[in-house]
Amino acid sequence: MKYNDKLNQELLRLIKKNDENFLELLFNLYYSKLCNYATTFVKAQDLAEGIVQETFIKFWENRASIEIEVNVEAYIFRSVHNNCINYLKKENMIRRQFKHMADEILYHNELALKNFKSDIIDNLVSAELESKLNNALDDLPPQSRKIFLMNRFDQLSYSDIAKELNISVNTVKTQIKRALKKLREVFNTT
Numbered sequence: 295m296k297y298n299d300k301l302n303q304e305l306l307r308l309i310k311k312n313d314e315n316f317l318e319l320l321f322n323l324y325y326s327k328l329c330n331y332a333t334t335f336v337k338a339q340d341l342a343e344g345i346v347q348e349t350f351i352k353f354w355e356n357r358a359s360i361e362i363e364v365n366v367e368a369y370i371f372r373s374v375h376n377n378c379i380n381y382l383k384k385e386n387m388i389r390r391q392f393k394h395m396a397d398e399i400l401y402h403n404e405l406a407l408k409n410f411k412s413d414i415i416d417n418l419v420s421a422e423l424e425s426k427l428n429n430a431l432d433d434l435p436p437q438s439r440k441i442f443l444m445n446r447f448d449q450l451s452y453s454d455i456a457k458e459l460n461i462s463v464n465t466v467k468t469q470i471k472r473a474l475k476k477l478r479e480v481f482n483t484t
Contacts, residue, residue, distance in 0.1 A: 305366040309357055317354045324367065326348075328374050335378035340453035344463045345381055349373050361401075388474060395481050399423065430480040434473050441466055442473035 301323075310317035325346060332342035353360065353373065362369045431439055442461070443467075444450045450458070452466045459466075 302364075302366055306362060309360070309362065309366070317350065319352055320353075320366070320370065324370055328371065331371060332378050334372050335375075336381060338451075340463055341380075341381070341467075342452050344452065344467050345377050346374055347462075348464060351384065373436050388478075391478055391482075426480065427477075430477050432475055433480075438469045438473045438476075441469040445470055 305316070305320065308319070328346045328349070329342050330338070332345050334341055336342050336345065343356055349370070353370065360369075413417050431443070434442065444455050444458070445452070452470075455461075455466045456463045
């Protein structure tokens, strides 16, 4: 029996036993490889690390219902692959929504320019959008607002924000997702 077969059998046994050391063992065996693999999809180390960490957390939380028939390594790599693809789909959707919002703003701005002097309209549209954005940001929970501003306006990476605020990268990611969701809701109601 090959080493990989023995390792796989031992991992499957530990899953069934709900051995608490299992997650640590699995993490130590595959974390680096999984991060490198995820980086090939998302092109950012901090995002890849967050996706891999989230995959391990979900794996452990759902261990009782997970069906692994043959290879634990293949299963965990497929999980990371799927989570990367899902992340990219969500990011693409967000980009399309923001592009749509920008296109709508430009369209309305062009219509307004036909009827008014451009400097008056520019000031009105800018003031209205700025006011709407400021109100939307003020409505965010304080931590979400702070993290969102650090990322979008200070252009700090998820890992830099996590270090500065002494929180996990996953917390940063979650807070930014929540902020974007609330901002989309505000701008989609117009």
